[in-house]
Amino acid sequence: MATTALSSAALAGDLTVSVRGAGGRPVRDAVVTVHPASGVPRGPIRFSWPLRMDQQNVQFQPYVLIVPVGGTVSFPNLDRVRHQVYSFSRGNRFELPLYSRGEAPTRTFSAAGVAALGCNIHDQMLAYIKVVDTPWAAKTDASGNLTLRGIPAGAATLRVWHPTLAGRGNEVSQAITVGGGPATRTVTGDFSARASVR
Numbered sequence: 001m002a003t004t005a006l007s008s009a010a011l012a013g014d015l016t017v018s019v020r021g022a023g024g025r026p027v028r029d030a031v032v033t034v035h036p037a038s039g040v041p042r043g044p045i046r047f048s049w050p051l052r053m054d055q056q057n058v059q060f061q062p063y064v065l066i067v068p069v070g071g072t073v074s075f076p077n078l079d080r081v082r083h084q085v086y087s088f089s090r091g092n093r094f095e096l097p098l099y100s101r102g103e104a105p106t107r108t109f110s111a112a113g114v115a116a117l118g119c120n121i122h123d124q125m126l127a128y129i130k131v132v133d134t135p136w137a138a139k140t141d142a143s144g145n146l147t148l149r150g151i152p153a154g155a156a157t158l159r160v161w162h163p164t165l166a167g168r169g170n171e172v173s174q175a176i177t178v179g180g181g182p183a184t185r186t187v188t189g190d191f192s193a194r195a196s197v198r
């Protein structure tokens with residue numbers, strides 16, 4: 001590789017994370033966050049995906065939505081039936097009034113953590129909002145993988161959360177060191193827990 005003039009920007013690296021369960025089974029919808037020891041940038045965090053939790057066919061969509069602290073989520077009802085969405089999760093308790101097709105109430109999430117969502121009308125509806133305080137956050141795809149880009153080089157904490165991950169808060173963490181280039185890491189866990197409802 002050619003040596004060129006050093007950029008004024010600090011070194012940063014891309015991290016590909018692979019989340020696996022028993023027998024190497026890929027785990028989708030696992031939320032991976034990285035908190036550099038040097039801190040996260042000030043100011044609002046923005047993600048590329050919409051902050052939107054649809055109700056369609058009497059299901060929430062998506063199953064897991066990552067939201068930055070302070071983010072406002074809309075909850076559009078695309079069904080012909082009414083929904084009444086709530087969360088009993090500590091720090092993120094709320095209840096939206098019963099609402100009909102075409103309505104899209106909103107809720108702002110000001111505390112990092114999890115909001116397990118339910119519907120008072122339809123017991124089978126379940127989804128999760130993961131509120132994060134770092135811009136380095138993503139969820140795994142169907143192959144259990146994701147890539148976080150531009151993480152500052154140095155020490156950092158990597159966390160993996162999933163509603164069926166066994167352990168405190170459905171989360172595991174490990175210390176990592178981010179280098180100045182691409183890296184990969186596999187996190188294997190026990191995803192046999194019953195999906196948490198709060």
Ligand SMILES: [Cu+2]
Pocket residue numbers: 058082083084119120121122125
């Ligand atoms: Cu409902």
